Amino acid sequence: MSAQRREFVLPGARPQYSPDRPVRVAHIFLDLALDLDARRLTGRCRLRLAVMAEAVRSLQIDAVEMAITAVEVDGETVAFDHDGRVLTVVLPGVRLAGAALTLEIAYRVESPRRGIYFTGPDADYPDKPVQVWTQGEDEDARFWFPCFDEPGQLATSEVRVRVARPFQALANGFLVAVEEAEGERTFHWRLERPHPSYLIALVAAELSEIADGWEEIATPYYVAPGREDEARRTLGRTPAMVAFFSERFGVRYPFGRYAQACVQDFIFGGMENTATTILTDRCLLSERAATEVTWPEDLVAHELVHQWFGDLVVIRHWSHAWLKEGAATYGEILWREHIRGADDADYYRYQTAAAYLDEDRERYRRPIVTNVYTEAIELYDRHLYEKGAMVYHMIRHTLGDPGFFRALADFLGTHAHSTVETVDLLRAIERATGRNLLPLFEQYVFKAGHPEFKVSCAWDAEGSFMKVTVAQSQTVDEKTVLFDLKVTLAFGFAEGAPQRFTVRVHERSQTFCFPFAVRPLYFSFDPGNHLLKTLELEVPVELLKNQLRHDPDLMGRIFAAQTLAKQLTPAIATDLKAVLIDETVFWGLRAEVARALGGTRLPYAFAALREAAGSESVQVRRAVAAALGDDRSEESFACLVSLVDDPSDLVAAEAARALGRTKHPGARAHLARLLEERDSWNEMVRAAAVAALAQLRDDKEALDLILARTRRGVVPALRLAAIRALGPAGEGGDNRTILDALDQLAGETQFSTRMAVVAALGALKAPQALPILGRIAEEDPDGRVRRAAREATEKTREAVAQDREIRSLREAVETLQQENRDLKSRLALLEARFTSTQNVDID
Numbered sequence: 001m002s003a004q005r006r007e008f009v010l011p012g013a014r015p016q017y018s019p020d021r022p023v024r025v026a027h028i029f030l031d032l033a034l035d036l037d038a039r040r041l042t043g044r045c046r047l048r049l050a051v052m053a054e055a056v057r058s059l060q061i062d063a064v065e066m067a068i069t070a071v072e073v074d075g076e077t078v079a080f081d082h083d084g085r086v087l088t089v090v091l092p093g094v095r096l097a098g099a100a101l102t103l104e105i106a107y108r109v110e111s112p113r114r115g116i117y118f119t120g121p122d123a124d125y126p127d128k129p130v131q132v133w134t135q136g137e138d139e140d141a142r143f144w145f146p147c148f149d150e151p152g153q154l155a156t157s158e159v160r161v162r163v164a165r166p167f168q169a170l171a172n173g174f175l176v177a178v179e180e181a182e183g184e185r186t187f188h189w190r191l192e193r194p195h196p197s198y199l200i201a202l203v204a205a206e207l208s209e210i211a212d213g214w215e216e217i218a219t220p221y222y223v224a225p226g227r228e229d230e231a232r233r234t235l236g237r238t239p240a241m242v243a244f245f246s247e248r249f250g251v252r253y254p255f256g257r258y259a260q261a262c263v264q265d266f267i268f269g270g271m272e273n274t275a276t277t278i279l280t281d282r283c284l285l286s287e288r289a290a291t292e293v294t295w296p297e298d299l300v301a302h303e304l305v306h307q308w309f310g311d312l313v314v315i316r317h318w319s320h321a322w323l324k325e326g327a328a329t330y331g332e333i334l335w336r337e338h339i340r341g342a343d344d345a346d347y348y349r350y351q352t353a354a355a356y357l358d359e360d361r362e363r364y365r366r367p368i369v370t371n372v373y374t375e376a377i378e379l380y381d382r383h384l385y386e387k388g389a390m391v392y393h394m395i396r397h398t399l400g401d402p403g404f405f406r407a408l409a410d411f412l413g414t415h416a417h418s419t420v421e422t423v424d425l426l427r428a429i430e431r432a433t434g435r436n437l438l439p440l441f442e443q444y445v446f447k448a449g450h451p452e453f454k455v456s457c458a459w460d461a462e463g464s465f466m467k468v469t470v471a472q473s474q475t476v477d478e479k480t481v482l483f484d485l486k487v488t489l490a491f492g493f494a495e496g497a498p499q500r501f502t503v504r505v506h507e508r509s510q511t512f513c514f515p516f517a518v519r520p521l522y523f524s525f526d527p528g529n530h531l532l533k534t535l536e537l538e539v540p541v542e543l544l545k546n547q548l549r550h551d552p553d554l555m556g557r558i559f560a561a562q563t564l565a566k567q568l569t570p571a572i573a574t575d576l577k578a579v580l581i582d583e584t585v586f587w588g589l590r591a592e593v594a595r596a597l598g599g600t601r602l603p604y605a606f607a608a609l610r611e612a613a614g615s616e617s618v619q620v621r622r623a624v625a626a627a628l629g630d631d632r633s634e635e636s637f638a639c640l641v642s643l644v645d646d647p648s649d650l651v652a653a654e655a656a657r658a659l660g661r662t663k664h665p666g667a668r669a670h671l672a673r674l675l676e677e678r679d680s681w682n683e684m685v686r687a688a689a690v691a692a693l694a695q696l697r698d699d700k701e702a703l704d705l706i707l708a709r710t711r712r713g714v715v716p717a718l719r720l721a722a723i724r725a726l727g728p729a730g731e732g733g734d735n736r737t738i739l740d741a742l743d744q745l746a747g748e749t750q751f752s753t754r755m756a757v758v759a760a761l762g763a764l765k766a767p768q769a770l771p772i773l774g775r776i777a778e779e780d781p782d783g784r785v786r787r788a789a790r791e792a793t794e795k796t797r798e799a800v801a802q803d804r805e806i807r808s809l810r811e812a813v814e815t816l817q818q819e820n821r822d823l824k825s826r827l828a829l830l831e832a833r834f835t836s837t838q839n840v841d842i843d
């Protein structure tokens with residue numbers, strides 16, 4: 001059964017606006033002392049303010065879960081009130097517009113739950129280093145220093161931190177001084193450019209600094225001692241990236257110095273704090289991983305691009321966060337295009353779009369820009385990042401490269417060190433190119449959804465023309481429109497480049513005719529796949545086969561392969577296999593062929609897949625492994641068993657997951673062996689093995705193997721996978737043990753653990769999970785966990801209701817069957833009586 005789309009807006013959500021700003025913050029100075037063992041921060045926060053309102057008598061400052069010990073205004077101690085969330089300060093007298101004042105707040109933070117994270121060894125993880133780091137986005141800076149915590153307030157900042165030796169402290173900007181004292185040091189950092197509170201960062205740990213840089217811009221990397229080689233391997237392309245993006249964006253890297261620090265237990269992949277990005281240390285690559293895992297490089301590019309989009313130009317309100325997240329995600333594509341070429345970038349863009357399309361289909365549909373939500377962090381979804389990136393790409397496609405990059409340079413230059421909304425990007429485009437892209441923004445940014453195209457083409461031999469029909473099949477309602485777009489149609493011939501035509505598509509269904517002297521070899525809709533859309537093709541097989549072979553556009557070949565697979569015959573399978581096993585063909589196309597073949601579930605498709613299991617390409621072997629998981633044959637099982645021992649971690653992990661999906665009685669032994677023996681980067685393979693074991697339902701031994709990995713002391717990457725696996729493992733069966741385990745785990749302090757618990761509870765689809773989910777939805781300190789718990793609750797209720805419906809139907813059928821049996825036996829009885837009566841009568 002396919003998933004149902006739900007509402008993005010949850011009950012209780014309302015429009016969110018930036019607050020009034022009675023004062024403007026000019027400068028933030030944090031003077032802090034960290035006690036890493038006691039998990040305590042004490043210090044003073046000095047805010048230099050300028051009065052904006054006509055007259056100001058008191059101020060309200062965000063300060064959550066901290067102890068405020070004293071407040072001074074211009075050196076004078078004043079009365080204050082603190083309710084645990086907001087600090088109200090009464091000024092000694094009325095301050096009028098234009099006046100300047102300095103507010104100094106003495107405060108203490110102990111065992112914080114958000115904002116600043118103290119990590120270190122405990123009984124279960126005795127080898128962990130002591131590390132402290134912060135995470136401000138979206139509204140968590142207020143958990144570690146008092147501030148006017150909204151992105152529209154920009155100020156220069158200074159962070160002065162005292163730590164015990166051998167720890168060092170890192171913050172935004174340049175190090176201006178280190179003061180040495182007995183047993184401790186004080187690090188003083190300063191950023192001379194204004195930025196919002198959510199981008200202020202602090203790291204304190206024992207760190208190795210690796211120097212690197214581009215021209216006068218230093219790009220040092222900070223990691224735990226002993227991980228220097230991994231740091232160079234993972235972050236070493238940073239100088240080249242700084243050069244590349246400085247050139248592409250037409251604005252030189254704006255903060256003079258770019259530091260990256262890798263820390264343990266980080267709750268995101270990375271965070272683009274101004275001039276000082278924090279990254280998860282899970283991105284640090286081993287030698288083998290560096291040859292096949294690409295996401296760390298995407299991550300490095302993403303956070304670097306934020307230094308322009310997000311940090312140099314700051315969003316005024318969270319509802320416009322796509323401006324920065326879309327740009328940073330698109331930056332990954334730009335870097336890939338530069339370093340790996342067009343095919344790689346096009347394919348990565350296709351996968352990026354697919355992530356959004358999945359969310360749109362299976363979770364919810366919303367406009368990218370919306371201010372109706374419960375908490376800003378809910379906006380950080382696949383609409384914001386992936387769909388946002390696709391909008392940047394469509395702008396580029398519409399304007400062409402020179403216009404697009406001119407518009408970006410204008411946008412960044414005009415709004416440097418200030419705040420923007422979506423309309424500012426439109427204005428920059430207009431200034432730089434004269435183009436008004438409001439129609440595009442209306443459809444893709446302010447409205448929800450995307451066109452769902454059904455395109456057919458046929459050759460009319462008599463009239464010698466190609467007839468193309470384009471239909472939009474999406475539901476049109478208050479959210480989604482009938483799209484009005486210019487689309488390129490291309491026709492390929494034996495000689496020369498394809499002929500291209502641009503048509504306006506704006507109706508439910510439109511037909512276009514193109515006369516040609518000879519029948520084109522193939523047809524392509526939106527070559528290059530520039531528009532964000534879904535596409536269903538109805539094209540003669542001959543044309544698709546030609547396109548698969550001859551279209552210079554990778555995406556055209558991929559769509560052809562997918563369409564061919566939907567009508568798979570042994571002959572078509574042979575054509576697809578020829579592509580699949582051709583080592584000269586770009587791996588992305590071969591991977592898509594593998595996926596399409598697997599989707600057919602046909603024996604001869606699986607036979608073709610098995611022939612490609614020995615491919616030289618890791619990515620192709622991986623795609624083959626994934627596709628074979630849908631086969632129940634012994635041959636495919638044997639093939640997967642050999643692939644779980646592949647030297648590549650990526651392939652072995654994929655093969656393990658596929659083994660689980662086969663539900664073959666022999667799968668458990670192989671998965672258990674992997675758990676025992678196979679070391680891999682970030683425990684990729686063992687994590688896949690526990691997920692696979694969860695697919696073997698009602699298997700007590702498999703469940704025990706999973707449960708053993710949910711205990712504290714297990715490497716976090718594996719432990720999280722095991723916790724998540726408890727959901728599918730318990731779905732539809734006896735789940736008491738699992739519920740008990742999850743109930744226990746829900747009390748842990750780590751964000752990622754609680755997210756995994758919620759995912760597992762949701763996957764159980766059991767009414768017994770509802771009380772636990774309800775408690776998390778009410779009480780969890782993190783907005784994302786609360787939202788995930790609410791969504792899981794809704795999903796569970798639906799599943800339970802469906803279940804109940806099916807059960808009541810089943811009961812009704814059983815009752816009917818019983819009644820039927822009763823009637824039959826009564827009838828038989830009557831017949832017997834009648835017969836006997838007759839007999840009697842006759843007698």
Ligand SMILES: [Zn+2]
Pocket residue numbers: 302306324325328
């Ligand atoms: Zn980002």
